[in-house]
Amino acid sequence: MIEDESATDDAFRALAEPRRRAILRLVATDELAAGEIAAAFDVTRTAISQHLTVLREAGLVNERRAGTRRLYRARPEGLAGLRRFLDEMWSDALDVGRRLVEADRAAGEPGLESDVA
Amino acid sequence: MIEDESATDDAFRALAEPRRRAILRLVATDELAAGEIAAAFDVTRTAISQHLTVLREAGLVNERRAGTRRLYRARPEGLAGLRRFLDEMWSDALDVGRRLVEADRAAGEPGLESDVA
DNA sequence: CGCTAACGTTAGCGTCAACTGACAGATCAA
DNA sequence: TTGATCTGTCAGTTGACGCTAACGTTAGCG
Secondary structure, three states: OOOOOHHHHHHHHHHOOOOHHHHHHHHOOOEEEHHHHHHOOOOOOOHHHHHHHHHHHOOEEEEEEOOEEEEEEEEEHHHHEEEEHHHHHHHHHHHHHHHHHHHHHOOOOOOOOOOOO | OOOOHHHHHHHHHHHHHHHHHHHHHHHOOOOEHHHHHHHHHOOOOHHHHHHHHHHOOOOOOOEEEEEEEEEEEEEEHHHHHHHHHHHHHHHHHHHHHHHHHHHHHHHHHHOOOOOOO
């Protein structure tokens, strides 16, 4: 198994929302309470709470309870799937780039090329 | 300037759709025509065409016209913003992780632990 | 010229997602 | 217990998104 493909899907969908990325940036370096996070935005605490739920279910943040407060912190392992996808895309596309350069150079030498017009 | 923040936003939104990620994977190694891409899925060509438009406007694919056909290929530079975000999040969160390990070790030496039941 | 093939574009529809407002649960102090 | 604080959850609305079907456009062939 590849570590659950749906997990990567959840992470992508969660990160598609700009506000959720901003939240993730906030809790990347510091552990913050839901209220503190909500205070940083112009939307309702309800909205932030829902965003935090999405982030938690996507495995992107950790939740820890302390009294009546709930403290959140970024969870780097949740980004593993994203990194895999990006690295794969990146290297593959760059390989093609190199291959095209070679084909371009080869096309200028003898008289044999097969595909494309 | 930071290379336009909205560009990164477009890329994230574009990649939130599983089908668009699949398309991107297809054109990562080979340059394909819209029809060939559409043939790989169970949806209408119209839907694929719209997906390709989104990917192109997000800077994730390149379009090249050859006769009546339009050939698409992945554009690795479009992923630059994503990579920056991921690398930043990753390193920041891991730094915090190390800091926490140190604090944990310092707290674990004498005979005092406080939280959790 | 007409005809066909390969695409993109528009209008319309159904569905999902983000937001607000009102309510409920849990914790701590007096 | 009563009250105040911090927070999640439940309807309900609105806007965005993905899909299909019909149409318009461009390139190549006879």
